[in-house]
Amino acid sequence: MGIVVEPGEITPVWLSEVLASAGIDVVVSDIDVTAVGTGQMASCYRLVIRYASGEGPAQLIAKLPSTDPAVRAGAAMTYRTEVSFYRDIAARLAIPVPKAYLAVVNEDASSFTLLLQDMSPAAVGDQLAGCSPEQARAAVVALAGLHAGSWCDPDIKRLDTIIPSAGDLAQLTGPMLEGAAELFLSRRRLAPETAAVLEGFADIFTDWVTGRRQPFSLVHNDYRLDNLLFAPACSQLPAVTAVDWQSLSTGLPLRDVAYLIGTGLDPVSRRAHERSIVGAYHASLVDLGVHDYAMEQCWEDYRYGLFQGPYICILGEAVATPTERGLAMFTVMAERSAAAIRDLGSFELVG
Numbered sequence: 001m002g003i004v005v006e007p008g009e010i011t012p013v014w015l016s017e018v019l020a021s022a023g024i025d026v027v028v029s030d031i032d033v034t035a036v037g038t039g040q041m042a043s044c045y046r047l048v049i050r051y052a053s054g055e056g057p058a059q060l061i062a063k064l065p066s067t068d069p070a071v072r073a074g075a076a077m078t079y080r081t082e083v084s085f086y087r088d089i090a091a092r093l094a095i096p097v098p099k100a101y102l103a104v105v106n107e108d109a110s111s112f113t114l115l116l117q118d119m120s121p122a123a124v125g126d127q128l129a130g131c132s133p134e135q136a137r138a139a140v141v142a143l144a145g146l147h148a149g150s151w152c153d154p155d156i157k158r159l160d161t162i163i164p165s166a167g168d169l170a171q172l173t174g175p176m177l178e179g180a181a182e183l184f185l186s187r188r189r190l191a192p193e194t195a196a197v198l199e200g201f202a203d204i205f206t207d208w209v210t211g212r213r214q215p216f217s218l219v220h221n222d223y224r225l226d227n228l229l230f231a232p233a234c235s236q237l238p239a240v241t242a243v244d245w246q247s248l249s250t251g252l253p254l255r256d257v258a259y260l261i262g263t264g265l266d267p268v269s270r271r272a273h274e275r276s277i278v279g280a281y282h283a284s285l286v287d288l289g290v291h292d293y294a295m296e297q298c299w300e301d302y303r304y305g306l307f308q309g310p311y312i313c314i315l316g317e318a319v320a321t322p323t324e325r326g327l328a329m330f331t332v333m334a335e336r337s338a339a340a341i342r343d344l345g346s347f348e349l350v351g
Helices: 012-021 069-073 076-092 131-148 154-158 167-186 192-210 255-264 268-285 294-306 307-321 324-344
Strands: 025-037 042-053 059-065 102-107 112-117 217-219 229-230 241-242 249-251
Touching: 012 025, 042 249, 069 076, 076 102, 076 112, 131 217, 131 229, 131 241, 131 255, 131 268, 167 192, 167 268, 167 307, 192 307, 192 324, 255 268, 255 307, 255 324, 268 294, 268 324, 307 324
Parallel strands: none
Antiparallel strands: 025 042, 042 059, 059 112, 102 112, 217 249, 229 241
């Protein structure tokens, strides 16, 4: 099925052929295409579809490459990774994700097309506003479906369509992170205790990212509120659906958990609820067949994984185009995760 890279290429004929290849015998008569989201690496559009014959989905989401050729060239690996996830990996896992009607990428991964289930009325989370303890609990229970399905599976180490593990890239990212940390701190006024955590993390980054190689699993790597869809209580949809799989890699599973909790909950709520939320994640792992992982080890790995917050904030801002919301978002995420690192003594676990 042909790749489309511009919304104008999404025609009734093209969509009819795509749906036919997915086993849906319809003739599309008309499509309304509206941009949604503010992605920097790719573009997303909502398709409202009408049919001349047959019955198909009323709405779909089309995810296409960036309109900027320079961005497309730099994002090739992430495009290949996300297409591979939906095409080859998602069906093996229990984590709720949108159904993919089409997942194709060209040979050099400069272009791709994803046609995904529209999860409306589920609503995207708000990283600035944060989440409730109940939302965090639902999110980590869903996340266990990603980790348990790939828990210490040596085959995932051989996947060549996902991002290399952060530990394997330490020689590249170590020097980069030191400079990125200086840039991050120069762009904002942070509380002295927050700045001290970020500076300290830059010093121990290589030890942290190369440590704790067991257990391992597939990791989302950017499992935060802006990449999660929360369904209303009355909906038949999953409580939480995970999207944006461009950063899929392997690593310590609790990095995903700690990143979600440490950057998503305000410190007061986190201190009151994080132990029980991590416990809910662990119980879900056990329910999904992971039986050789004690709760206390899970908790220690959570404490260790909290550095995922500074890691993504510092590097993420360094590679992203600065925006007002991005600056504010990374500030809040850094403050929340730094507070968690201080509260739980995470530095003592590194090295």
